[in-house]
Amino acid sequence: MANFDLFLGDCIQSMDILIKQGRKVDLTVTSPPYDDIYDYNGTLIWNNDVFKEVAKRLYEITNDGGIVVWVVNDQMKNGSETGTSFKQALYFMEIGFKLHDTMIYAKNNPVPNARTRYQQSFEYMFVFSKGKPKTTNILKEPRSNKWNDKRCFRKEKRFNRDKDGQFSVKKDFHFDINEEVPRRNIWYYSVGLNGSTKDKNAFKHPAIFQKS
Numbered sequence: 656m657a658n659f660d661l662f663l664g665d666c667i668q669s670m671d672i673l674i675k676q677g678r679k680v681d682l683t684v685t686s687p688p689y690d691d692i693y694d695y696n697g698t699l700i701w702n703n704d705v706f707k708e709v710a711k712r713l714y715e716i717t718n719d720g721g722i723v724v725w726v727v728n729d730q731m732k733n734g735s736e737t738g739t740s741f742k743q744a745l746y747f748m749e750i751g752f753k754l755h756d757t758m759i760y761a762k763n764n765p766v767p768n769a770r771t772r773y774q775q776s777f778e779y780m781f782v783f784s785k786g787k788p789k790t791t792n793i794l795k796e797p798r799s800n801k802w803n804d805k806r807c808f809r810k811e812k813r814f815n816r817d818k819d820g821q822f823s824v825k826k827d828f829h830f831d832i833n834e835e836v837p838r839r840n841i842w843y844y845s846v847g848l849n850g851s852t853k854d855k856n857a858f859k860h861p862a863i864f865q866k867s
Contacts, residue, residue, distance in 0.1 A: 657773065658726070659818060660690055662863055664708060666685075666803035667708055667712060667745065669710060669767070670709075670712040670713070670716055671712070673716045673795075674712065674715055674716060678716070679717065679718040680716055680717060680718065680721060680733075681705070681717075681718050681720075681721045681724050681789075681790070682720070682721060682723075682724075683717065683721075683722070683723045683724065684724040684726075685723075685724070685725065686725075686726035686727065687706065687709070687725070687727060688789065689699040689727060689728045689729065689730055690729065690730035690732075690737055691730065692730050692829045701793075705740075706746075707746065710743070710746055710747055710750060711750060714747075714750050714751055714752060714785065715856070717785045718785065718789075719785055719786050719789070720784070720785065720786055720787060720788055720789025720790070721751065721784070721785050721788075721789075722755070722782060722784050722785075722788060723743075723747075723782075723783040723784075723785075724780055724781070724782055724783075724785065725743070725779075725780070725781040725782075725783065726778055726779070727739075727740045727743060727748070727778065727779055727781050728740060728778040728779060734771060740779050740781075741848050744757075744779075744781050747781070747783050748783075748801060751785070752784065752785060753783065753784045753785075753786070753787075754781065754782075754783060755782045755784040755788060756780075756781075756782035756840060757779065757780075757781055757782070757840070758779070758780035758781075758840040758841070758842060759777045759778075759779065759780070759784060759840065759841040759842070760777060760778040760779070760780050760842055761776060761777040761841055761842065761844070762776045762777060762778075762843075762844065762845070763843050763844065763845045763846075764845055764846050765841060765846065766846065777841075780842070793837045793838065794837070794838040795835040795836060795837055796836065796838050797800060797834065797835060797836075798834055798835060798836050805821060
């Protein structure tokens with residue numbers, strides 16, 4: 656059975672404990688507040704200065720080759736997006752992280768709110784790495800456009816042209832194609848614990864993640 660420590664508290668204070676103990680982590684997955692949309696019953700102080708302190712500590716506690724997944728979006732102010740998510744991504748790069756991947760966390764059932772622009776239905780998942788990622792386990796999914804052949808191969812013909820301009824087959828080439836391919840970087844999920852915005856438990860927390 657794996658050993659682990661569970662910390663419940665302010666993330667800066669918890670990371671300071673890890674720093675003091677000289678401990679490192681390989682993976683952080685988190686979703687910070689989106690600007691000042693929620694104050695979580697007055698328990699949270701969140702602004703750009705606090706964000707920078709969080710980012711600096713994340714860099715310090717992340718192992719070389721480690722990953723930080725930062726799920727974030729922008730607040731709408733005066734009819735426009737704040738762009739905070741991009742500013743945060745650039746700051747992570749400024750302090751030493753590499754932007755390993757920009758993924759889209761797309762909602763199958765977004766809450767209707769569009770008035771003067773297209774329906775907002777996704778969030779960003781910025782994947783930052785401290786140097787080159789040391790571990791990669793890419794999720795795969797069935798290929799959607801397989802050929803009928805059971806071996807799942809693609810056949811090509813290469814041609815020669817003689818002096819009279821006539822073509823003849825030079826050689827047949829066969830390329831084996833895997834039946835599974837790496838998952839794309841747009842991931843879909845449903846809002847609410849049971850994938851429904853009508854779920855009575857869906858919004859007890861103002862920014863709930865999916866159940867699984």
